[in-house]
Amino acid sequence: MLTEFLQQLVNGLSLGAIYALIALGYTMVYGVLRFINFAHSDVFMVGAFAGLYLAPLAPAGSILGGLVVVGGAMLASALLGVAIERLAYRPLRQAPTLNVLITAIGVSCLLQSAGQLVFGAAPRSFPVIFPARALSVGGLDFSSNQVVVLVFAAILVIGLRLIVFHTRMGAALRAVSQNPRAARLMGIDNDVVIRFTFALGSALAGAGGVLYAVNYPTIDPLMGVLPGLKAFVAAILGGIGSIPGAALGGLLLGLVETFVGGSQYSTYKDAIAFALLILFLLFRPAGLLGKARIEKV
Amino acid sequence: MPPMPKAHLGFLLALVLGGVLSGLSDRIDPYHLDVLIGVGINIVLAVSLNLIAGHTGQFSLGHAGFMAIGAYATAAVTIFLGPHLIGDTAAPGGLAENTLFGSALLIGGLAAALAGLLVGIPSLRLRGDYLALVTLGFGEIIRVLLQNFEPLGGALGLNGIPAYTTVFWVVAAGAATVFTVGCLVRSNYGLGFLAVRDDEIAASAAGLDPARYKVVAFTVGAFFAGIAGGLFGHFKMTITPSGFDFSRSIEIVVMVILGGLGNTVGVILAAVLLTLLPEFLRPVAEYRLVLYSLLLIGLMLARPQGLFTFRTHRAVPRA
Amino acid sequence: MKFVSLLRFATLLAVSPALHAAEPIKIGEIASLTGKEAAFGQSSHKGTVLAVEQLNAVGGVLGRPFELLSEDNQSKSGESATVARKLLSREKVVALLGEVASSRSLEMAPIAQRAKIPMISPSSTNPKVTEVGDYIFRVCFIDPFQGTVMAKFAKETLKARRVAVLTSVSSAYSVGLAKYFKERFLADGGEIALEQKFAEGDKDFKAQLTAVRAAGVDAIFVPGYYTEAALISRQARELGLALPLFGGDGWEAPQLIEIGGKAVEGTYYSTHYSPEDTAHAVQAFVAAFRARWNGETPDAMAALGYDSACVLADAIKRAGGTEGPALRDALAATKGFAGVTGTTNMDPARNASKSAVIVTIKDGQFKFVQSVAP
Numbered sequence: 001m002l003t004e005f006l007q008q009l010v011n012g013l014s015l016g017a018i019y020a021l022i023a024l025g026y027t028m029v030y031g032v033l034r035f036i037n038f039a040h041s042d043v044f045m046v047g048a049f050a051g052l053y054l055a056p057l058a059p060a061g062s063i064l065g066g067l068v069v070v071g072g073a074m075l076a077s078a079l080l081g082v083a084i085e086r087l088a089y090r091p092l093r094q095a096p097t098l099n100v101l102i103t104a105i106g107v108s109c110l111l112q113s114a115g116q117l118v119f120g121a122a123p124r125s126f127p128v129i130f131p132a133r134a135l136s137v138g139g140l141d142f143s144s145n146q147v148v149v150l151v152f153a154a155i156l157v158i159g160l161r162l163i164v165f166h167t168r169m170g171a172a173l174r175a176v177s178q179n180p181r182a183a184r185l186m187g188i189d190n191d192v193v194i195r196f197t198f199a200l201g202s203a204l205a206g207a208g209g210v211l212y213a214v215n216y217p218t219i220d221p222l223m224g225v226l227p228g229l230k231a232f233v234a235a236i237l238g239g240i241g242s243i244p245g246a247a248l249g250g251l252l253l254g255l256v257e258t259f260v261g262g263s264q265y266s267t268y269k270d271a272i273a274f275a276l277l278i279l280f281l282l283f284r285p286a287g288l289l290g291k292a293r294i295e296k297v
Numbered sequence: 298m299p300p301m302p303k304a305h306l307g308f309l310l311a312l313v314l315g316g317v318l319s320g321l322s323d324r325i326d327p328y329h330l331d332v333l334i335g336v337g338i339n340i341v342l343a344v345s346l347n348l349i350a351g352h353t354g355q356f357s358l359g360h361a362g363f364m365a366i367g368a369y370a371t372a373a374v375t376i377f378l379g380p381h382l383i384g385d386t387a388a389p390g391g392l393a394e395n396t397l398f399g400s401a402l403l404i405g406g407l408a409a410a411l412a413g414l415l416v417g418i419p420s421l422r423l424r425g426d427y428l429a430l431v432t433l434g435f436g437e438i439i440r441v442l443l444q445n446f447e448p449l450g451g452a453l454g455l456n457g458i459p460a461y462t463t464v465f466w467v468v469a470a471g472a473a474t475v476f477t478v479g480c481l482v483r484s485n486y487g488l489g490f491l492a493v494r495d496d497e498i499a500a501s502a503a504g505l506d507p508a509r510y511k512v513v514a515f516t517v518g519a520f521f522a523g524i525a526g527g528l529f530g531h532f533k534m535t536i537t538p539s540g541f542d543f544s545r546s547i548e549i550v551v552m553v554i555l556g557g558l559g560n561t562v563g564v565i566l567a568a569v570l571l572t573l574l575p576e577f578l579r580p581v582a583e584y585r586l587v588l589y590s591l592l593l594i595g596l597m598l599a600r601p602q603g604l605f606t607f608r609t610h611r612a613v614p615r616a
Numbered sequence: 617m618k619f620v621s622l623l624r625f626a627t628l629l630a631v632s633p634a635l636h637a638a639e640p641i642k643i644g645e646i647a648s649l650t651g652k653e654a655a656f657g658q659s660s661h662k663g664t665v666l667a668v669e670q671l672n673a674v675g676g677v678l679g680r681p682f683e684l685l686s687e688d689n690q691s692k693s694g695e696s697a698t699v700a701r702k703l704l705s706r707e708k709v710v711a712l713l714g715e716v717a718s719s720r721s722l723e724m725a726p727i728a729q730r731a732k733i734p735m736i737s738p739s740s741t742n743p744k745v746t747e748v749g750d751y752i753f754r755v756c757f758i759d760p761f762q763g764t765v766m767a768k769f770a771k772e773t774l775k776a777r778r779v780a781v782l783t784s785v786s787s788a789y790s791v792g793l794a795k796y797f798k799e800r801f802l803a804d805g806g807e808i809a810l811e812q813k814f815a816e817g818d819k820d821f822k823a824q825l826t827a828v829r830a831a832g833v834d835a836i837f838v839p840g841y842y843t844e845a846a847l848i849s850r851q852a853r854e855l856g857l858a859l860p861l862f863g864g865d866g867w868e869a870p871q872l873i874e875i876g877g878k879a880v881e882g883t884y885y886s887t888h889y890s891p892e893d894t895a896h897a898v899q900a901f902v903a904a905f906r907a908r909w910n911g912e913t914p915d916a917m918a919a920l921g922y923d924s925a926c927v928l929a930d931a932i933k934r935a936g937g938t939e940g941p942a943l944r945d946a947l948a949a950t951k952g953f954a955g956v957t958g959t960t961n962m963d964p965a966r967n968a969s970k971s972a973v974i975v976t977i978k979d980g981q982f983k984f985v986q987s988v989a990p
Binding site for chain 2: 034035088091092095097098099102105106107110112116117233236267268270271274277278281285
């Protein structure tokens with residue numbers, strides 16, 4: 001019984017770490033621009049495919065090779081994110097939120113359908129890029145890839161916090177998030193800040209994509225949809241706009257899904273995730289760590 | 298209200314048109330008929346969502362969920378109760394059959410309206426993106442529950458639904474939706490919807506109860522979505538939970554946005570356009586989705602107020 | 617308007633042979649060429665295209681060539697009915713081929729039935745499909761047979777007494793196959809220790825597998841698709857579960873080994889055919905398929921897509937024409953048709969009763985284990 005419980009704990013944490021990685025990107029963009037970037041989950045997919053094409057160029061099964069692949073995928077995703085922002089979102093900066101939301105849905109649909117043309121619709125297998133080993137500690141079984149994901153998630157959360165709270169760009173980012181007009185009056189170029197936000201958020205999605213593919217080595221152009229939705233739920237649980245919140249929400253959702261998935265109610269796993277979303281939005285819309293925002297007249 | 302009689306006239310004309318078309322439907326190419334009925338069902342869906350999203354400003358991503366409830370409830374009535382009520386000997390297209398279908402549609406609509414009421418209540422507390430997410434979650438939960446509910450077919454869905462949907466029913470439902478939404482919004486009472494959309498706080502300061510308007514919009518909108526679901530099921534003769542997923546909701550949202558929020562005529566045109574467009578793009582099937590999404594983005598960039606809105610609307614500034 | 621002229625040119629190309637030859641026989645095909653199940657649809661489509669090309673190369677049947685009209689339903693529900701109506705009323709096709717997924721075959725079937733145009737599903741295994749009416753056929757076996765085969769295999773070959781079942785709740789195929797397997801396995805005195813569920817798109821199965829591990833079973837039955845099967849096998853091994861896993865024809869694809877790697881060694885599944893079959897017809901098909909489609913090895917979906925077109929051509933030849941009722945009768949009378957997926961005999965319920973093949977994975981290769989006659 002105890003072993004099973006601990007094993008599920010390990011399973012849940014490693015699943016949650018991936019949700020957390022994707023949730024970070026949602027939170028970044030939402031924090032600055034206040035809109036749900038539906039295309040984020042597809043940037044995640046493109047990141048995984050970038051990893052697939054980069055993998056043959058790096059030494060297989062080594063930590064260095066893995067880092068090179070993840071780095072390359074992050075770069076490719078960042079470029080894609082910046083391009084999407086420039087072409088699709090920036091012209092709509094003054095438009096109603098709903099129009100931006102629709103455009104984001106359009107971009108998401110475009111990436112998925114173009115992905116099916118370019119990469120093919122069939123699932124592709126993802127190569128081994130990090131050293132892969134099955135580990136067993138005290139009756140708990142896990143793979144070295146799960147450890148890699150947890151380590152990455154931790155590093156990226158800390159790194160992101162450092163960027164946001166201890167750099168000039170981070171200060172500008174927070175300023176734009178709080179009040180774009182006042183930030184502009186203070187001499188901050190909003191466009192630069194927003195571009196940076198998209199680059200950073202998309203790079204995180206790219207890293208998430210590769211790490212997801214490492215753990216679940218089958219990728220396809222529609223792979224982003226479900227984890228994207230779940231990560232969004234995670235971002236809300238933790239409090240959207242909050243970096244530690246995204247991490248906490250991701251871990252929490254991973255644990256909930258795992259414990260439900262291992263129980264006799266496994267069939268309602270997804271329904272429970274969405275029910276959690278609704279309950280949180282209704283009774284604690286600011287999430288666990290977010291600050292409540294009062295809408296002013 | 299002077300426009301009222303004109304609206305009544307339009308409603309009657311639509312019913313006559315529906316009757317005539319229905320009488321001719323044996324002569325219409327079945328594929329054209331299929332597309333025509335698809336257009337009609339999408340008009341019902343888009344105009345009903347327009348009441349929620351366009352006129353009242355409450356963004357919903359769960360319209361397919363209401364549609365699913367209507368589709369399953371209506372089909373359950375005609376499949377499980379139908380044979381007991383009208384027997385096997387009822388003439389196809391006869392009075393008994395149409396009465397059964399009409400009442401089943403009503404039940405489907407009411408079931409969806411009840412769900413609309415349940416979702417409308419959270420909208421009292423939430424707005425904007427958050428409300429959109431609650432409705433999204435709701436739609437997904439409906440889908441998962443249907444998948445797990447074996448009496449209604451589970452993942453395989455319901456098959457062998459009688460083909461009761463005719464052009465008449467679709468035109469009648471379309472006319473009823475446009476008529477009801479139009480009357481609601483144009484009445485003195487209904488001006489409150491627009492007031493809630495434009496400025497909720499000012500509206501409540503003026504003595505209106507925004508909560509009531511939101512709940513009414515959700516309930517009425519869901520009712521017609523349920524009817525559309527019932528028509529859809531009895532037209533396709535089979536329904537599956539996965540047919541009412543998130544992307545179906547998105548399709549309806551896109552119609553409303555392209556048509557212009559709150560612009561009924563525009564929304565109808567957009568529903569027509571977006572139903573026909575994929576049909577014309579069929580020869581280039583593989584590129585169809587790519588073109589469709591490019592078109593969507595392009596339209597949003599070039600005409601953010603919607604394709605068919607020509608008056609200057611007060612743009613709601615983003616917070 | 618370059619695009620339009622290009623399109624016209626393409627149509628001209630397609631039509632021009634017909635101008636000086638006999639009028640072609642139009643066959644409609646509905647497949648998920650794009651969307652989430654495109655992998656299956658594409659495979660089946662490639663098989664069908666190959667069959668039609670081969671038939672035309674020898675002059676078609678009744679002196680008339682075939683014209684294949686393929687429509688995509690984007691793996692979406694609601695689309696198949698519309699394109700079926702289009703093919704029937706606009707193109708006046710004489711028969712419909714499709715779909716892979718049972719749920720979408722069930723959308724097309726009532727349309728074909730009402731129009732009295734025969735429909736042949738290549739690979740929908742859910743029994744309900746052909747129950748729609750007497751114009752609906754299939755060239756594959758059905759899930760009750762497959763479930764029985766695997767239940768017997770689990771009991772007799774794997775010597776399993778307690779089995780866990782992992783079912784995909786969002787897939788009608790998975791739920792159906794699980795049901796028939798459980799019925800038979802319980803009837804044979806076996807025990808279903810537990811049944812855990814997952815949904816389409818899930819990639820993490822460790823929660824379910826941990827519960828399976830705690831339940832202590834002899835084997836795990838996974839009635840799902842190959843991506844899920846491969847990931848479940850991998851994660852089972854990562855959790856230290858060294859049990860045999862086994863499943864149905866949804867496992868059939870080269871990606872099972874690509875994704876699953878060493879983890880799928882020693883797993884078993886039932887399917888319709890094996891490309892390793894040394895029968896001449898199978899080897900000729902595999903070679904022709906590779907030549908036509910860039911060296912791809914045909915999987916079961918491709919073989920069934922191929923056979924569906926061949927069975928239809930055979931029935932047209934026997935019917936001596938393409939009239940719906942006559943063609944229906946000829947299809948219903950199909951006996952001993954030798955295809956690449958074995959000998960097809962139409963049973964009275966219009967299901968092909970044919971043998972199932974059990975395949976295992978050994979040294980990174982699919983290996984034929986045994987053939988189970990109906």
